[in-house]
Amino acid sequence: xxxxxxxxxxxxxxxxxxxxxxxxxxxxxxxxxxxxxxxxxxxxxxxxxxxxxxxxxxxxxxxxxxxxxxxxxxxxxxxxxxxxxxxxxxxxxxxxxxxxxxxxxxxxxxxxxxxxxxxxxxxxxxxxxxxxxxxxxxxxxxxxxxxxxxxxxxxxxxxxxxxxxxxxxxxxxxxxxxxxxxxxxxxxxxxxxxxxxxxxxxxxxxxxxxxxxxxxxxxxxxxxxxxxxxxxxxxxxxxxxxxxxxxxxxxxxxxxxxxxxxxxxxxxxxxxxxxxxxxxxxxxxxxxxxxxxxxxxxxxxxxxxxxxxxxxxxxxxxxxxxxxxxxxxxxxxxxxxxxxxxxxxxxxxxxxxx
Amino acid sequence: xxxxxxxxxxxxxxxxxxxxxxxxxxxxxxxxxxxxxxxxxxxxxxxxxxxxxxxxxxxxxxxxxxxxxxxxxxxxxxxxxxxxxxxxxxxxxxxxxxxxxxxxxxxxxxxxxxxxxxxxxxxxxxxxxxxxxxxxxxxxxxxxxxxxxxxxxxxxxxxxxxxxxxxxxxxxxxxxxxxxxxxxxxxxxxxxxxxxxxxxxxxxxxxxxxxxxxxxxxxxxxxxxxxxxxxxxxxxxxxxxxxxxxxxxxxxxxxxxxxxxxxxxxxxxxxxxxxxxxxxxxxxxxxxxxxxxxxxxxxxxxxxxxxxxxxxxxxxxxxxxxxxxxxxxxxxxxxxxxxxxxxxxxxxxxxxxx
DNA sequence: GGTGGATACGTTATCGTTATCGTTATTTCG
DNA sequence: CGAAATAACGATAACGATAACGTATCCACC
Numbered sequence: 001x002x003x004x005x006x007x008x009x010x011x012x013x014x015x016x017x018x019x020x021x022x023x024x025x026x027x028x029x030x031x032x033x034x035x036x037x038x039x040x041x042x043x044x045x046x047x048x049x050x051x052x053x054x055x056x057x058x059x060x061x062x063x064x065x066x067x068x069x070x071x072x073x074x075x076x077x078x079x080x081x082x083x084x085x086x087x088x089x090x091x092x093x094x095x096x097x098x099x100x101x102x103x104x105x106x107x108x109x110x111x112x113x114x115x116x117x118x119x120x121x122x123x124x125x126x127x128x129x130x131x132x133x134x135x136x137x138x139x140x141x142x143x144x145x146x147x148x149x150x151x152x153x154x155x156x157x158x159x160x161x162x163x164x165x166x167x168x169x170x171x172x173x174x175x176x177x178x179x180x181x182x183x184x185x186x187x188x189x190x191x192x193x194x195x196x197x198x199x200x201x202x203x204x205x206x207x208x209x210x211x212x213x214x215x216x217x218x219x220x221x222x223x224x225x226x227x228x229x230x231x232x233x234x235x236x237x238x239x240x241x242x243x244x245x246x247x248x249x250x251x252x253x254x255x256x257x258x259x260x261x262x263x264x265x266x267x268x269x270x271x272x273x274x275x276x277x278x279x280x281x282x283x284x285x286x287x288x289x290x291x292x293x294x295x296x297x298x299x300x301x302x303x304x305x306x307x308x309x310x311x312x313x314x315x316x317x318x319x320x321x322x323x324x325x326x327x328x329x330x331x332x333x334x335x336x337x338x339x340x341x342x343x344x345x346x347x348x349x350x351x352x353x354x
Numbered sequence: 355x356x357x358x359x360x361x362x363x364x365x366x367x368x369x370x371x372x373x374x375x376x377x378x379x380x381x382x383x384x385x386x387x388x389x390x391x392x393x394x395x396x397x398x399x400x401x402x403x404x405x406x407x408x409x410x411x412x413x414x415x416x417x418x419x420x421x422x423x424x425x426x427x428x429x430x431x432x433x434x435x436x437x438x439x440x441x442x443x444x445x446x447x448x449x450x451x452x453x454x455x456x457x458x459x460x461x462x463x464x465x466x467x468x469x470x471x472x473x474x475x476x477x478x479x480x481x482x483x484x485x486x487x488x489x490x491x492x493x494x495x496x497x498x499x500x501x502x503x504x505x506x507x508x509x510x511x512x513x514x515x516x517x518x519x520x521x522x523x524x525x526x527x528x529x530x531x532x533x534x535x536x537x538x539x540x541x542x543x544x545x546x547x548x549x550x551x552x553x554x555x556x557x558x559x560x561x562x563x564x565x566x567x568x569x570x571x572x573x574x575x576x577x578x579x580x581x582x583x584x585x586x587x588x589x590x591x592x593x594x595x596x597x598x599x600x601x602x603x604x605x606x607x608x609x610x611x612x613x614x615x616x617x618x619x620x621x622x623x624x625x626x627x628x629x630x631x632x633x634x635x636x637x638x639x640x641x642x643x644x645x646x647x648x649x650x651x652x653x654x655x656x657x658x659x660x661x662x663x664x665x666x667x668x669x670x671x672x673x674x675x676x677x678x679x680x681x682x683x684x685x686x687x688x689x690x691x692x693x694x695x696x697x698x699x700x701x702x703x704x705x706x707x708x
Numbered sequence: 709g710g711t712g713g714a715t716a717c718g719t720t721a722t723c724g725t726t727a728t729c730g731t732t733a734t735t736t737c738g
Numbered sequence: 739c740g741a742a743a744t745a746a747c748g749a750t751a752a753c754g755a756t757a758a759c760g761t762a763t764c765c766a767c768c
Contacts, residue, residue: 009499011724022748027726037746052499057475058421059724062412062753069476077437084432090458099472102456104444118453121411122423145363145406227636256640263642282581283637286610288617365754376718381756391716413754416723 010051018047030055061123069099070309071119071127073112077104079226079253080281081298085130085152088302096310098125107193107224109133116142126309128152133195148312150305153198155321162308163321164301168198168278171294171326172205172248175276175334180213182335184246184274188219190233190258192250196225199250202278206248218244225250230257234265241267245274246334252277252284255291259333275333278326289332296326364405372401384409415477423453424663425473425481426656427466431458433580433607434635435652439484439506442656450664452479461547461578463487470496480663482506487549502666504659507552509675516662517675518655522552522632525648525680526559526602529630529688534567536689538600538628542573544587544612546604550579553604556632560602572598579604584611588619595621599628600688606631606638609645613687629687632680643686650680 012023012030019026021040029036029044036044047053061067072089074082090100101124105111112134119127126148132139136156143149149161176187189206192199203220210216221236223229230253237244238261249255255277262269269275269289277284280295301324308319330336366377366384373380375394383390383398390398401407415421426443428436444454455478459465466488473481480502486493490510497503503515530541543560546553557574564570575590577583584607591598592615603609609631616623623629623643631638634649655678662673684690 012726013724023724024726024749025747028747031726033726035746040746054471054475056416056724057477058412058416059753060726062410062416062723062755063725063727065753067412077431077441078434080432080434083437087432087458087460099455099476100457101453103454104441106441117408121408122453123411227640260640283640286581286614286637287640288642366756367754377754378719378756379717382717385756387756389716394716410754413723414756416725416753417755417757419723 009056010053011056012053015044015047015051015053018051019043065123066125067123068097069101069122069124070306070313071101071103071122071124072130072305073103073105073115073119073127073132074130075105075107075112075133076226077102079251080283081251081279081296082130084298085302085305088299088304089128089306090302091299092303092306092310098310105133107133109135109138109195113138113142116146120145126150126313128305128309129154131196131198133193135195148309150309150312152301152305155197158321162312162317162319164305164308165321165323166198166296166301167323167325168201168294169205169208171278171328172202173209174328175292175294176206176209176248178328178337179246179274179276179334180209180215182274182337185215186218186244186246187215188221188233188237188244188247189217190230190247190249190254191220191222192225192229192254194222196250202248202250223250223254226253227257227260230254230259231261232257234258234261238265238267241265241273245272246276247273248276250278252279252281252291252293255293255333256283256287259287259291270333270335274335277333280327280329284329285331292331292334293329294326295329297324300324363410364407365410366407369398369401369405369407372405373397419477420479421477422451423455423476423478424660424667425455425457425476425478426484426659427457427459427469427473427481427486428484429459429461429466429487430580431456433605434637435605435633435650436484438652439656439659442653442658443482443660444656445653446657446660446664452664459487461487463489463492463549467492467496470500474499480504480667482659482663483508485550485552487547489549502663504663504666506655506659509551512675516666516671516673518659518662519675519677520552520650520655521677521679522555522648523559523562525632525682526556527563528682529646529648530560530563530602532682532691533600533628533630533688534563534569536628536691539569540572540598540600541569542575542587542591542598542601543571544584544601544603544608545574545576546579546583546608548576550604556602556604577604577608580607581611581614584608584613585615586611588612588615592619592621595619595627599626600630601627602630604632606633606635606645606647609647609687610637610641613641613645624687624689628689631687634681634683638683639685646685646688647683648680649683651678654678 012026016023016026025036026044029041086102093100103115105115127146128150130152132154143160151161151163153165155163189203221233223233255275259275267273277291277293280293284291284293311318366380370377370380379390380398383395424447440456447454457469459469481500482504484506486508497514505515505517507519509517509519543557575587577587609629613629621627631645631647634647638645638647665672
């Protein structure tokens with residue numbers, strides 16, 4: 001019963017034959033280039049419709065040397081921080097006629113290089129790279145052959161790429177200052193991946209404030225940027241838990257893993273140890289106590305990055321570098337400031353999952 | 355200083371010229387087809403290396419009529435359920451030489467149709483569709499032109515696609531039975547999207563067990579499958595909270611949104627109302643009380659789906675339909691069974707984030 | 709020495725689309 | 739009314755890679 005469609009997809013030639021015109025005319029009509037009569041135009045459109053014709057993107061790309069595809073590379077798609085960025089990017093890309101190719105590199109620099117190569121093979125018109133884990137030299141070499149590049153949280157290579165950076169340093173300084181004002185003195189930094197540029201910025205923020213007060217980090221613990229990383233850090237800290245009173249975490253996942261372990265070990269948060277995360281992933285507001293964190297407008301970030309990329313593809317390199325500020329979201333893993341408790345409550349309401 | 359690369363990427367012809375052979379020979383060497391002398395082979399490889407040659411994927415695809423690209427469509431990339439599936443799929447696709455094009459359709463059936471069209475334009479070799487939201491007829495029409503299709507959680511169209519289904523019904527029956535044994539009688543189903551096939555299966559499970567006990571749902575509330583959905587459901591339930599004692603949720607996000615609202619409203623979980631989620635996203639084990647849920651091996655699911663898809667692309671339609679069973683993960687949003695409390699504890703330890 | 713068969717290459721044609729240029733018919737205007 | 743401009747369309751040739759086929763060379767073996 002089912003009319004199995006011809007094994008071969010219809011081409012311009014097929015449409016042309018059906019409409020009684022030349023392939024060129026079909027192309028003209030379908031691309032709205034003009035130069036086709038009204039009656040002809042109608043016939044062509046009908047024929048295309050009837051055959052369910054879809055232009056072959058390969059042939060088009062081969063001809064035009066543009067793929068209308070852009071790539072986005074993230075270190076770990078399972079980390080809730082990144083899907084929101086991807087969504088933002090896609091929201092901008094699609095209406096502009098671009099398809100987004102999102103690639104997960106599972107926190108592996110080798111893979112990052114490899115994926116940039118694959119994207120080059122696919123002739124993407126541009127790439128957004130989130131939190132590149134490659135060292136400077138390899139990163140440069142890897143992005144250099146690409147037509148347009150936007151780097152998120154990686155200041156390097158401004159000559160070859162647009163950049164969008166989160167001002168982690170300022171954000172971290174704000175929380176740390178606050179904690180010091182509240183009497184905390186013995187800080188730990190759960191540092192995340194050693195090769196992370198954002199991680200270095202965060203550390204700078206912590207250390208700047210600490211040294212201003214004549215303090216320094218009690219521990220600086222690298223870890224994977226996921227729940228397991230937090231669990232590992234907790235294991236390292238538990239023996240000497242009495243000697244610390246605040247942990248600044250590279251991201252929320254680490255903070256949440258840590259909190260869970262502290263809870264099981266009977267370490268009181270925030271009374272004994274304050275915990276600060278980063279990113280404000282949805283889970284941060286759901287746990288008990290809710291996590292104090294630096295909120296980053298993730299979807300906006302993705303949208304901005306994609307707009308910048310499309311600009312660069314179009315040859316408009318207007319914005320070379322953008323810096324965005326994180327928002328300090330005070331929740332209950334840091335002590336409430338008596339004088340500010342009302343303001344905090346208000347803020348938290350605004351910060352609740354919408 | 356920087357030697358700006360030629361604007362045009364090198365082609366086989368360039369490599370051929372550099373090596374002093376014909377383009378065909380270059381192609382042969384690079385594809386390991388044999389039929390090239392040892393010395394020639396060396397020269398070609400050197401030339402390709404020197405020029406940093408990368409074959410143009412468009413031209414190859416145009417010639418071979420295969421893109422070595424597969425698509426995966428998910429309703430919402432921000433829902434933690436899906437990134438793990440994507441990761442699983444990618445883990446299988448990449449070693450097999452396929453690039454994965456993942457598309458987010460933001461819970462919109464129109465968009466789903468549109469994206470399937472875009473993937474068709476890109477001539478993907480196959481598609482995996484997670485939780486299709488399209489109705490039967492439109493889904494069939496949309497997948498029919500595709501070369502190979504695997505549907506996740508959608509039993510339809512077995513003639514045209516491989517399917518992998520989670521046996522939600524069985525999983526839900528298990529929890530509901532348990533809750534009834536524990537004395538719960540007044541059930542609510544937070545149903546998720548009305549057009550979800552998986553949602554219907556879950557409802558069937560709940561209703562089957564209830565009717566076996568002469569009961570029926572107190573409320574059946576559709577909602578978006580995210581935190582907001584849970585918040586909305588909570589708003590609907592709060593006025594009559596005294597009349598219910600268990601809520602079965604379409605997924606964990608809904609359950610978590612609901613819990614947060616119940617907590618703020620002073621409704622005790624599980625003493626007053628038991629809550630059950632579905633998926634076992636990482637946040638489920640982090641909140642307090644930790645959420646009882648149906649665990650789905652998400653990454654495995656993605657891997658299986660991709661293996662099935664690659665089989666179908668290769669023309670081996672071995673497995674037509676697979677059913678996988680969810681695991682009931684008992685945590686603290688459902689009452690502990692005295693006799694079983696030790697077993698539960700053991701189980702929970704195994705279920706902790708690794 | 710001539711025939712057969714490897715082996716190592718080059719030529720040609722093709723995938724589907726479209727820019728370029730050419731051709732033909734139609735209109736416009738001095 | 740005739741010349742020139744305009745419009746509508748077609749033929750050709752690319753884009754880059756590669757099957758299919760052709761050719762040239764060399765060795766083996768009768």
